[in-house]
Amino acid sequence: MRLSLLFLMGLSSITSLEAQPYRYGPGGYAQPYYAPPYYGQPPQPQQVQPQQPSQPAQPQGQRPRFRPVPPTNAEGSPPSYPVRPAQPRTAPQVPGQMPYGYPGYQQPSWRPGYGQPSFPASPGQPPKIEWRLEELDPYLQQPVVLRVDVVSSDNLSTADLELPPSGDFLIKALKGPDTSTREREGRREILNRFLLTVVPLRAGDLKLPEIKVRGEQVAGGMMQGYEARPERPIRVQVRPSMTSVRPWLPLRSLSLKSNLDRAGALEPGQPVTLTVEIQGEGATAVQLPSLENQLKGADFRVYREQTLTDTQLSSDERRLSATRTEYYTLVPQAGGRITLPEMSIAWWNVELGVREVARLPLKTLTVRGGGPLGFSASALSASGWAKIWIPVAGIGLLVLGYWVGVLYRGRPWQLSRASLGVLWRMVRASTGLLARKAAPYLAGLRPSALLARSRQSLSRMLPASTQMRRCIRRANRASTPLEWHARFEEQSRACLGNKGDLTRTALSQQMLAYRPAADPEKLDQLMRQLDAARYGQQAIDFKQWKRELMGQLRPGVGVLRRPRSEERRLRWAALPALNPGT
Structure with missing residues (x-):
């Protein structure tokens, strides 16, 4: 009986707790504990309802609803916490449902997962181009670095650089695009940088062709096309080349x-590798010349292996640095000490404005099996060694004369005969x-040299137009445009006494001066084709080009056919009337 009574009391207490799950203590209710809100926000104070004072225990006859609490000496009421005001921009809630699915959660006032923007939003602007040319007055054929920046307020999806063709400049993309950011007037701007090389092909005041950048950008959540151009044209003052270089x-x-890859003595016929490195600042590797034509000698043979070229930008991306490395195989043909020829390159210093020469120090190869004193046979027979062998021969003659006097003492006739023989050989x-x-x-006194000088004198006595035609005929023997220009420049300096560089404008003006009736536009077109073939590597029908040029300069043009322009027409002034009153 007692056991059944205890079982019924425990069952009634469990039932009361299930009906009131959040009841703590006699008459007290509280919310269950929840973890702090998500997204890293500080925990919000929870509203706690004040506990009711404890009630006396119920009589034994009634069924108890909870386990009795032990007595305590605490007095008063628990502290009350301020109620947190409602947060704005909350999502609508269903009546009787806690926000976001559980009690005590407060919606944050900002979008979770995203920080505050570090820069104020800037209005969308179309991309623009900013440029910087490192030198505005370069020399002819001097490469210059051109920096092109595409400035935009939004990210660019694509950026395609368009380089227009030009007969005055050779433009080539070197690097880019490289993306970076900058702040200007409190706004963030995005830069897409291109680096180009610009090589002027003609002297004078020139304007660079317009450079464009096209692509797509994201604006307002949509893809939009754009086209950026420079705000102002790029003008360059190109200085001419110097004839001394x-x-x-x-x-x-x-x-x-x-540098030589082997040290010490070599055997005749044993190959050795010679490495020649040419380093130039302010040019491309294609412009650096080769030294193969200067590496010649009678005591060795030269075989070129390979050539490596490299063009790089400086650390500040403002200048070019070029390197040309040539590898040669030298095979000595004779014994002794072989001295390699001196090699040099003449160049123009653009910073100082002077002509300079870079020289390569002499190098000597030691080959076994040489002549006396270690010299090779060709070195001993060279005329440059006469200054050394003459004093040596003089000392040897003194020693020889001493011993001759000792041997022929008392025999004067034999001594005189021997002395005359030696003297004759010395003479x-x-x-x-x-x-x-x-x-x-004395080479200039030969008949062939005299005949050549007489021909030059007779050619100078001819009219200037005839001399120019002779120069062009001699230049037409060339097979390439580059060789034609070099021959014509050489002949014009010798026959016509021209000074300075023969640019495209100078050639056209000179031809029009001797043949005034020639077509200026046709001559200018022919000169443009010549420059394009020389510098732009464009293929032209060179034979047809020479025929068209000779057609413009044929005999009679400018002499039998006078120009019909109004400025050159001769007009006679009318005489006044003899009797104006009658």
Whole structure:
């Protein structure tokens, strides 16, 4: 009986707790504990209802609803917490449902997962182009770095650079696009940078062709096309080349280095590799010349292996640096010490405005099996060693004379005969030496040289128009446009006495001066084709080009056919009337 009574009391307490799950203590109710809100927000104070004072225990006859609480000495009421005001922009709630699915959650006042913007929003602007040319007055054929920045307020999906063709400049993309950002007047701007190389092909005041950048950008959640152009044209004052430097090579600095892959003595026929490195600042690797034509000698053979070229930007991306590395295989043909020839390159210093020459130090190869004192046979026979062998021969003659006097003492007739023989041999040797020394100076007195000078004198006596036609005929023997220009420039300096560089404008003006009735537009077109073939590597029908040029300069043009322009027409003034009153 007692056990059944205890079982009924426990069952009644469990039933009361299930009916009131959040009841804590006699007459007290509270919300269950929940974790702090999500997204890293500080925990919000929960509203706690004040507990009711404890009631006395019910009589034994009634069924108890909870376990009795032990007595305590606490007095008063629990503190009350301020109620948090309702947050704005809350989602509508269904009556009787807690916000976002559980009690005590407060919606944040900002969008979760995103921080506050670091820059104020800027209104959308179309992209624009900003440019910077490192030098506004370069020399002819001097590469210059052109920086093109596409400035936009939004990200660009694509950026395609368009380089228009030009007969005055050679433009090539070097690097880009590189994306970066900057702040200007409190706004963030996005830069897409291109780096170009610009090589002027003609001297004078020129304007760079318009450069465009096209692509797409995201604006307002949609893809839109754009086209950016420079706000102002790019003008360049190109300075002409100098005749003292051939071939023309404008640089900031130039250095030459060489190295042999083997050290010590070599055997005749044993190959050795020579590395020649040419470093120039302010040019491309294509402009650096080769030194193969200067590496020649009678005691060795030269075989070129390969050539490596490299063009790079400086650390500040404002200048070009070029390197040309040439590899040669040298095969010595004779023993002794072989001295490699001196190699040099003439170039124009654009910073100082002077002509300079970069030289490569001499190098010597030691080959076994040489002649006396280690010299090769060709070195001993060279005329440059005469200054060394003459004093040595003089000392040897003194020693020889001493021993001759000792041997022929008391025999004067034999001594005189031997002395005359030695003297005759010395005279013959000295005469041959003088003849070899004087040969370069007497070469101008040969009949062939005199005949050539007489022809030049007769050609100078001809009219200037005839001389120019002769120069063009001699230049027409060339097979390439580059060779034609070099021959015509050489002939015009010799026959016509021209000075300075023969640019496209100078050639046209010179031809029009001797043939006034020639078509100026046709001559200018022919000169443009010549420049395009020389610098732009454009293919032209060179034979047809020469025929058209000779057709413009044929005999009678400008002499038998006078120009019909009103400025050159001769007009006679009318005489006044004899008797104006009658």
